[in-house]
Amino acid sequence: MDLFEFNHDKEADVNSLPPAEKLRPQELRDFLFTSRRVETQVQSLLNIIEKKGVIPSLILWGPPGSGKTTLAQILSKLTGATEISINAVSSGAKQLKSLGEEAHNRKIVYGKPTVLFIDEIHRLNRAQQDVLLPHTEKGDFTLIGATTENPGYEINAALASRCRIIQLERHSEETLDKVLHSMQSDRGQTLEGLLNEDQVNLIKDLADGDARKFINLMTSIFDHLIENTNPISSDELENLLSDSGILYDKSGDQHYNCISAFIKSIRGSDPNAAIYYLARMLHGGEDPKFIARRLVILASEDIGNADPRALSVAVDVFKAVEVIGMPECRINLAQAVTYLASAPKSNRSYIGIDAALAEVKKSGSLDIPDSLKSARNHVAEKMGFGKGYKYSHDGRKGFQAQEFLPKEIRNQKFYEAGDRGFEKKMKEYLAWMRDEEK
Known part of the structure; x- marks a missing residue:
C-alpha cells in the first residue's frame, strides 16, 4: 500500500505509466504552484520538516487536477516516513482503525513515522472520520486528506481543527x-x-x-x-x-445549454429527453451534486403541490449522490429524473412567493391584524393583541372564517391551487372548507 510505489521502483517501466502519472512532478522545484499563497504555505511546511523531520496533518482542498496528490507525494517523500495511500470510497472504519494501530506500533517499535494519504476524504462518513481523530491527536500518523469539497462542510470540525488546510486553485x-x-x-x-x-x-x-x-x-x-x-x-x-469525452465544457456554452435542455425536458414532461441530457452531462464530467441541486429547485418550482412527493424524491437523490458518488449515483439520478419528468406540473408556489415578495417590497411592513399578534406579556394583552382570534380547530371543519392579511391587502391573492395532480384535491378541499363562510 505504498503511496507512490511505482515512483520509487527503479525497475518500473516508466513508459507504461498513464501520461498524467508519467509527467507527475517528483521534486518540489518542478511542482506547478497555482498561487503565491500556496507557495508560501508550502515553504512554511518545509521549514517544519527541516526542524522536526515531520509535517503537520493537512487537508489539501482544490478542484480536480490542481496538484493535491502530487503535493502530498512530494511532501511525504521529504519526511522519509512510511507512506500509506487509500481512497475513501473503498475504505471503512475497520480498515482505518487497523491502519491507525499499525502506525502506532511502527512509531513505538521502530520509531518510524507514517503518512496516511486519503484521497477523496470527504467521502468518509462522520463515524469513519471519528476513527482518524485519536490517531491524529496522538501523532500515530500524519494525515493528508485530499478533497474537492469545502472542508468546512465535509470534514468533522474536530478533525479539521487538527489539520492545516491548503487550498489549491485551478491551473492558469x-x-x-x-x-x-x-x-x-x-x-x-x-x-x-x-x-x-x-x-x-x-x-x-x-x-x-x-x-x-x-x-x-x-x-x-x-x-x-x-x-x-x-x-x-x-x-x-x-x-x-x-x-475524449471532453467536448462538454463545464464552464462554457455546453454546460449552460445542456442544463437548460435538461431542465426544460423535465418541465416539459419528457423523461426520454431528460435522461439523455443527464447522460450528456455525466459523460462530460459534470458534478453530480450540481445536477442534484438543480433537481431540488425544480421539484418545488415546476412540480410543487401537483406532486408533493417530488421534493422528497429530489432531496433523497441529493443525499444519495453525496453518500454514493459516481459512477453508481448515476442510477439514483436517473430514477429521480424520470420520476420528476413524469410527475404532474405546477408552478403556483413559485408564482405565489414571487408575487408575495413583490407586494412586500412595494408596500413594506403593513400592520398585522391585532387578533394575530402575540399576547406574550401583560402590556401586549392590555393593547388588545390576540383579542378576537378564533382557534381554527374549534370550527366544525377545522376552520373558522377570519381575516389573516393586513387590511390594506385583504383581497390580495398570492397563491391559488391549480387543477393538476394533488393540487386539484387541495383546491377542492379549500373550496369545501370555505363553504362555512357562506
Missing part, C-alpha cells in the same frame, strides 16, 4: 503552457504548424484548469499526429475532443 493558462512544453519535450514531438493558437486555447478552456484532463486530451492530439502529419482541421479537432 500559463501553467498549462508549461505542462504542454513538458509533454512536447517528453514525447519529442512539436505542435508547431499542426495545431494553431486558437485550437490550443480551446483545449485549455475545455480542460478548465485541470492539468490531468489537459494532459489526457493533449495525449489524444499527439497520438493522432503520429500517423497524421497534416495540420489538424476544426472538424478533426472536434472529433478528437468528442472521442
Whole structure:
C-alpha cells in the first residue's frame, strides 16, 4: 500500500505509466504552484520538516487536477516516513482503525513515522472520520486528506481543527503552457504548424484548469499526429475532443445549454429527453451534486403541490449522490429524473412567493391584524393583541372564517391551487372548507 510505489521502483517501466502519472512532478522545484499563497504555505511546511523531520496533518482542498496528490507525494517523500495511500470510497472504519494501530506500533517499535494519504476524504462518513481523530491527536500518523469539497462542510470540525488546510486553485493558462512544453519535450514531438493558437486555447478552456484532463486530451492530439502529419482541421479537432469525452465544457456554452435542455425536458414532461441530457452531462464530467441541486429547485418550482412527493424524491437523490458518488449515483439520478419528468406540473408556489415578495417590497411592513399578534406579556394583552382570534380547530371543519392579511391587502391573492395532480384535491378541499363562510 505504498503511496507512490511505482515512483520509487527503479525497475518500473516508466513508459507504461498513464501520461498524467508519467509527467507527475517528483521534486518540489518542478511542482506547478497555482498561487503565491500556496507557495508560501508550502515553504512554511518545509521549514517544519527541516526542524522536526515531520509535517503537520493537512487537508489539501482544490478542484480536480490542481496538484493535491502530487503535493502530498512530494511532501511525504521529504519526511522519509512510511507512506500509506487509500481512497475513501473503498475504505471503512475497520480498515482505518487497523491502519491507525499499525502506525502506532511502527512509531513505538521502530520509531518510524507514517503518512496516511486519503484521497477523496470527504467521502468518509462522520463515524469513519471519528476513527482518524485519536490517531491524529496522538501523532500515530500524519494525515493528508485530499478533497474537492469545502472542508468546512465535509470534514468533522474536530478533525479539521487538527489539520492545516491548503487550498489549491485551478491551473492558469500559463501553467498549462508549461505542462504542454513538458509533454512536447517528453514525447519529442512539436505542435508547431499542426495545431494553431486558437485550437490550443480551446483545449485549455475545455480542460478548465485541470492539468490531468489537459494532459489526457493533449495525449489524444499527439497520438493522432503520429500517423497524421497534416495540420489538424476544426472538424478533426472536434472529433478528437468528442472521442475524449471532453467536448462538454463545464464552464462554457455546453454546460449552460445542456442544463437548460435538461431542465426544460423535465418541465416539459419528457423523461426520454431528460435522461439523455443527464447522460450528456455525466459523460462530460459534470458534478453530480450540481445536477442534484438543480433537481431540488425544480421539484418545488415546476412540480410543487401537483406532486408533493417530488421534493422528497429530489432531496433523497441529493443525499444519495453525496453518500454514493459516481459512477453508481448515476442510477439514483436517473430514477429521480424520470420520476420528476413524469410527475404532474405546477408552478403556483413559485408564482405565489414571487408575487408575495413583490407586494412586500412595494408596500413594506403593513400592520398585522391585532387578533394575530402575540399576547406574550401583560402590556401586549392590555393593547388588545390576540383579542378576537378564533382557534381554527374549534370550527366544525377545522376552520373558522377570519381575516389573516393586513387590511390594506385583504383581497390580495398570492397563491391559488391549480387543477393538476394533488393540487386539484387541495383546491377542492379549500373550496369545501370555505363553504362555512357562506
